[in-house]
Amino acid sequence: MGEVGEAAVGAADDRAPQRGRGQTVTIRDVAKAAGVSPATVSRVMNNQESVAPELARRVQQAAVSLGYRPSAIAQGLARGRTGLVAITVPDLGNPMFQSVLRGVSRAAGRDGYRLLVTDSHELPLEEPLLAQESRLRADGLVLCSPRSHDRELVELAPTIEPFVLVNRHVDGLEAPTVSVDYSSGVRAVCAHLAWLGHTRVAFLSGPRASVSNRQRMEALEESARGRFELHIVECGSMLEEGYEAADRALATGATAVIGYNDLVALGALGKMTEIGVAVPDQVSVVGFDDIPFSRYISPRLTTVSVPQEELGREAWQRLAAMLRKEDPPADVCFTPRLEVRDSTGPADVRR
Amino acid sequence: MGEVGEAAVGAADDRAPQRGRGQTVTIRDVAKAAGVSPATVSRVMNNQESVAPELARRVQQAAVSLGYRPSAIAQGLARGRTGLVAITVPDLGNPMFQSVLRGVSRAAGRDGYRLLVTDSHELPLEEPLLAQESRLRADGLVLCSPRSHDRELVELAPTIEPFVLVNRHVDGLEAPTVSVDYSSGVRAVCAHLAWLGHTRVAFLSGPRASVSNRQRMEALEESARGRFELHIVECGSMLEEGYEAADRALATGATAVIGYNDLVALGALGKMTEIGVAVPDQVSVVGFDDIPFSRYISPRLTTVSVPQEELGREAWQRLAAMLRKEDPPADVCFTPRLEVRDSTGPADVRR
DNA sequence: TTGTATGCGTTATCAT
DNA sequence: ATGATAACGCATACAA
Numbered sequence: 001m002g003e004v005g006e007a008a009v010g011a012a013d014d015r016a017p018q019r020g021r022g023q024t025v026t027i028r029d030v031a032k033a034a035g036v037s038p039a040t041v042s043r044v045m046n047n048q049e050s051v052a053p054e055l056a057r058r059v060q061q062a063a064v065s066l067g068y069r070p071s072a073i074a075q076g077l078a079r080g081r082t083g084l085v086a087i088t089v090p091d092l093g094n095p096m097f098q099s100v101l102r103g104v105s106r107a108a109g110r111d112g113y114r115l116l117v118t119d120s121h122e123l124p125l126e127e128p129l130l131a132q133e134s135r136l137r138a139d140g141l142v143l144c145s146p147r148s149h150d151r152e153l154v155e156l157a158p159t160i161e162p163f164v165l166v167n168r169h170v171d172g173l174e175a176p177t178v179s180v181d182y183s184s185g186v187r188a189v190c191a192h193l194a195w196l197g198h199t200r201v202a203f204l205s206g207p208r209a210s211v212s213n214r215q216r217m218e219a220l221e222e223s224a225r226g227r228f229e230l231h232i233v234e235c236g237s238m239l240e241e242g243y244e245a246a247d248r249a250l251a252t253g254a255t256a257v258i259g260y261n262d263l264v265a266l267g268a269l270g271k272m273t274e275i276g277v278a279v280p281d282q283v284s285v286v287g288f289d290d291i292p293f294s295r296y297i298s299p300r301l302t303t304v305s306v307p308q309e310e311l312g313r314e315a316w317q318r319l320a321a322m323l324r325k326e327d328p329p330a331d332v333c334f335t336p337r338l339e340v341r342d343s344t345g346p347a348d349v350r351r
Numbered sequence: 352m353g354e355v356g357e358a359a360v361g362a363a364d365d366r367a368p369q370r371g372r373g374q375t376v377t378i379r380d381v382a383k384a385a386g387v388s389p390a391t392v393s394r395v396m397n398n399q400e401s402v403a404p405e406l407a408r409r410v411q412q413a414a415v416s417l418g419y420r421p422s423a424i425a426q427g428l429a430r431g432r433t434g435l436v437a438i439t440v441p442d443l444g445n446p447m448f449q450s451v452l453r454g455v456s457r458a459a460g461r462d463g464y465r466l467l468v469t470d471s472h473e474l475p476l477e478e479p480l481l482a483q484e485s486r487l488r489a490d491g492l493v494l495c496s497p498r499s500h501d502r503e504l505v506e507l508a509p510t511i512e513p514f515v516l517v518n519r520h521v522d523g524l525e526a527p528t529v530s531v532d533y534s535s536g537v538r539a540v541c542a543h544l545a546w547l548g549h550t551r552v553a554f555l556s557g558p559r560a561s562v563s564n565r566q567r568m569e570a571l572e573e574s575a576r577g578r579f580e581l582h583i584v585e586c587g588s589m590l591e592e593g594y595e596a597a598d599r600a601l602a603t604g605a606t607a608v609i610g611y612n613d614l615v616a617l618g619a620l621g622k623m624t625e626i627g628v629a630v631p632d633q634v635s636v637v638g639f640d641d642i643p644f645s646r647y648i649s650p651r652l653t654t655v656s657v658p659q660e661e662l663g664r665e666a667w668q669r670l671a672a673m674l675r676k677e678d679p680p681a682d683v684c685f686t687p688r689l690e691v692r693d694s695t696g697p698a699d700v701r702r
Numbered sequence: 703t704t705g706t707a708t709g710c711g712t713t714a715t716c717a718t
Numbered sequence: 719a720t721g722a723t724a725a726c727g728c729a730t731a732c733a734a
Contacts, residue, residue, distance in 0.1 A: 037705045072488040073427040074727030077710050102443050117468045137423040239647045273649035296590045298624035388721045425711030428726050
């Protein structure tokens, strides 16, 4: 017969046809059908103990048979919270951010929070707007690897609180921060390469706006001083860019290539294998992040391993505390671990 | 002069301290500060033309100096829409779903909609709950590769409308659907392998609950009949599972291995390369989806290419139409294209 | 224990 | 063009 919305309980609803907006069946409909007040229905729906079992059952039945679903928006307005966390990342296509996302998603999910995800597509200008926009629809924000300048973030901060910063430190910002000490990772890489006898290394640099790229580059320049001849090769953050930068990296005569992240390292690795450059026999390749692929591709990629999901978990832990009006745990800065695998080997002296 | 939040306009707000919940500065504060009614402020914020330029400026200034941000929740309640789209996927870690996500994100983003993402973690039981839950907080839902049974989805449907189905067809469901004809892809793969002289092939099967896995398997069995000796190897959907299934696949004596998706295919490929099994000289490997990695890993993976982002775009197009109360475009079913690359070659007769 | 009434912050309807 | 004011759907003090 009818397709949808047939109420088999209580009197039919013969009020004027509802205006376009709004819910089909509200708390009042349920209240009417169960012969109680909206307040009681609310209590039942929220499992308040203070309701007579008899009434509770009646309300439940009415709710079910009417197909009543509380409006999350109305609840949000009344409670002053949405049950949503926003997270802004520079690029959803990057496995690193996906892992952070997963970390937040799982942790927040356990606390009944859902994720509002926005991707700034590596556009620093969009970032603050997206962050504000999404924060407005959520109870808090996880700002992941923001590409904006420090001063912009400081300006942005008051409009997006409460929020936590992931993979980026900003001076003069009291927001909880979960970061990674890339310098330490870089030093480990350099020590490893030096030990293998490499003296000419190329760095496939990441997005201009990426602070962690700058960190890695600076640490690299410092670590290389007096040890390596360091070549910077403009690249990016994606597989394809690494693939295409491989030629230029090889042209520098480098015996070791360090990618801004695993994606570009793997892209370059793919290209090298394809054109017959043996890895690690002729050229060594190193990445950053330790995305799942790095472990399962052959040759397995040597990389600076970052606890990606853990970053997400820790971020949520801090945000959750703030949402509970508690003091968030102290900032954490993970020290990444150099994962030596099969893509690095002794320098090829003939190069 | 003052930087932010300095109310240089109108009288100070000296009401009692607001109760914990709610917004700090509301439309009424702005109205008071600008000496107008809330209605006028609302009009200004929404760029309604029918307001005197003079007043508009005053309101704007008041809003800015008070740091006023309209409450998205309240707007949602009043307008009857949230500006959010929910999307549910079985596994956020799978590049295939990430691409669909990106497709939806970009398309919906252009229309001013943000994404509410939920991951069912390949748990069919969680799926319906998550879908309902997230649909409640959004204006519509994209249900991607649902793992639930047809009957459950039919039951679920009325509670999550409007929604669109991606990568799955369900009989008796009038929801707009965007799907892929995997059978056709499977036939292409089989023709390709047969032409290369393969007679023993192994299939690394995907998640039990995956309908597209079943489709691929059935099409494979049909296509193989009388041509190949087909071995089904239990596997999964992730890189690691492919890696670990490689041995079992090789043990079947197959000269060609077809992965449920690119992830497991690449995992298996990695393992083979690692243990010295030459691809494609000794064994051919094929995947499904055509994730970015497949093109940039060496040997480049032969795969059934699915227009992932396009699935997302088409899904949004349909959902957007429904949100506008228009009829959505007709269902689409993409025919995937076999992307022959370097991981397939003539059968090794010695095996 | 249950109901009444008000507030949540905005939009929209109706006067003016 | 602008201002009251009633929804929007729910939660919650407060009253009973």
